[in-house]
């Protein structure tokens with residue numbers, strides 16, 4: 001596997017570039033992405049399915065930076081979008097409309113209209129009400145909207161509660177029991193062209209049996225529909241492929257592809273996948289500086305210049321990202337246990353307790369691993385700290401792909417109403 005982040009003479013590099021030089025040039029906190037790591041993940045996925053690769057619609061919610069989308073689009077990736085804004089990003093990054101799928105439980109009228117006019121591959125429809133709305137909008141435009149129905153297979157994937165999406169009490173999809181009737185209805189609704197079936201059972205899943213249970217239910221439904229004379233053309237299996245955040249074994253890609261192939265053989269459907277995390281998580285780090293080392297009577301805190309405003313996953317899901325010192329310790333150097341926190345005024349601004357690290361002085365650099373997915377996209381202006389900037393590394397080439405949002409820029413859209421302006 002391609003290793004984007006490696007130590008050379010105890011210095012952490014991204015591809016051919018020392019992270020220290022990036023911190024000097026662009027400041028911290030800084031997201032650093034390896035283009036070749038993304039390419040390697042994409043190719044590994046395609047190769048696992050050779051000679052019949054699926055259409056990989058990159059779930060751009062994982063990392064919507066235009067340069068990231070473009071890197072994958074140039075390899076042939078499509079996009080899975082969940083809003084009009086994401087659709088705009090995908091198109092601006094050069095993803096062909098006919099490779100874009102549009103999911104999400106709350107598509108607005110404006111978003112639906114735009115997506116129809118763009119000519120996307122399909123809407124992944126999440127409810128009976130949405131089906132009617134898309135059909136009505138398409139008819140009003142004199143168009144036909146291509147759709148797949150997203151079914152909820154009622155499978156509890158073994159993952160974090162907050163990122164499981166395929167259980168019957170989750171808000172996503174159409175209950176699989178009531179799906180056949182809705183497929184029949186969809187097949188006859190003017191304004192629609194029924195193309196396929198979609199499901200997505202959650203994120204950060206390693207257990208192939210979870211995928212297989214859900215996919216078996218979807219395939220059984222496809223067969224039932226075909227038997228009733230409702231022919232589908234596409235099966236969209238969603239994303240959810242797991243990535244290691246610490247020392248977990250990598251995702252069993254070959255095993256996954258083998259299971260998918262075995263389950264879908266002979267169906268005659270075009271396969272779509274919607275991985276997000278799998279393509280970009282390990283391709284990114286969040287580079288931060290140490291502000292302070294604080295000792296209290298009971299704990300030792302390492303305070304960084306990035307907190308939950310920059311990387312929210314630990315506060316949101318209790319996720320833990322491994323942390324690399326940018327300068328690796330010598331073999332005989334003493335290590336200390338620290339609680340790693342950000343500067344934000346919340347006790348939940350805690351990356352984790354008991355990280356074992358060399359003694360780091362203010363100004364020292366550290367990098368959170370596996371930060372390329374669901375990192376910058378969830379960053380906020382909370383506490384009015386400058387946002388992280390983003391850099392793309394490609395071999396020895398470096399580009400700033402998003403400038404830091406300083407407080408001035410954060411306040412740009414704000415306005416004090418006239419009646420609050422004091423006239424002296």
Ligand SMILES: Cc1ncc(COP(=O)(O)O)c(C=O)c1O
Nearest residue numbers: 059200203239240274275276277
């Ligand atoms: C419909 C859909 N597809 C794909 C994804 C991507 O998931 P992952 O990043 O785990 O591959 C998500 C994530 O929430 C999703 O909701």
